[in-house]
Amino acid sequence: MENHLTKVLVTGANGYIGHHVVDKLLEKQNFRVLALDFNNKNIDNEAKYLNIDILENATDKNLFENLDCPDNLIHLALQDGFNHYSENHISNLIKHFDFLCNMIDSGVKSLTVMGTAHEVGYHEGRITENTPCNPLSYYGIAKNTLRQLLFAYAKDKDVSIKWLRAYYITGDDLHNHSVFTKILEADEKGQKEFPFVSGTNQFDFIDIDVLADMIVKSALQNKVTGIINVCSGVPVALKDKAEEFIKFHNLKIKLKYGVFPQRKYDSPVIYGDNSKIQEILSASV
16 A cells, blocks of 8 residues: 555654654554655654765665655755754755755655745844845845755746745754754753843744645645745744743743844845645645
8 A cells, every 4th residue: 555655755754743744644544654864763654764975875866766756845854954054054055956956857746845044134014925035144044045946946846846935943852953942941050141232123923733735735735835925924023932932941040131133134124925724734734
């Protein structure tokens, strides 16, 4: 029966987002989950684990077969994902592009790639799929360029492409590098106060489990394609979210507002247009 199952390959399957995506996929029926990463510590044993360097072997003509000939690819793999100014984002750019082109040419019919709101750069207000991009970090520049290259290459190819843009991800704090993780760590060390910014900036927050569900449901359909904001669509003040986090986890630590200045590249308010992901979620109910 396994030969009749749709094979879904998840790259970066052991990462912060990846292992949640694998778990969501394993809840589905009629799919064979292929989980690729250098480490399988967080990967469920029900998935078929693959340990292949897809970037160093990006142009290998046998790579598709070595990856068990996936029908559907969810590309999450990214070196130094939490370091937005790592030069690896630039040096690996063409390798990512070559890998995705190889998969398209080899027979992948559905391709979902993780993008980022950092492609847009500084922006105030709502981000749509048509918002102009002026990325400011190596991470944003690399993702923006990869999207442009991929869309240009695939315009006449028989493949469905979903480019997903995430915003401020929360949850699974042991594997996250966010300010909420730092608050949790400070409380565990017994700190009574946590030096903070004013917290008035508003961001589009989304829980990792909700995001993983959005990624999976986007990947398993082909009606809604192109740039898709995987987000709540609602801006929330950072201080409100932080206070909610402290209350939810019953932490004793208090936030000390105004210790740090606002970062110049942080918008006063930024959020995504979630109309396309809502269409996908409504259709999958």
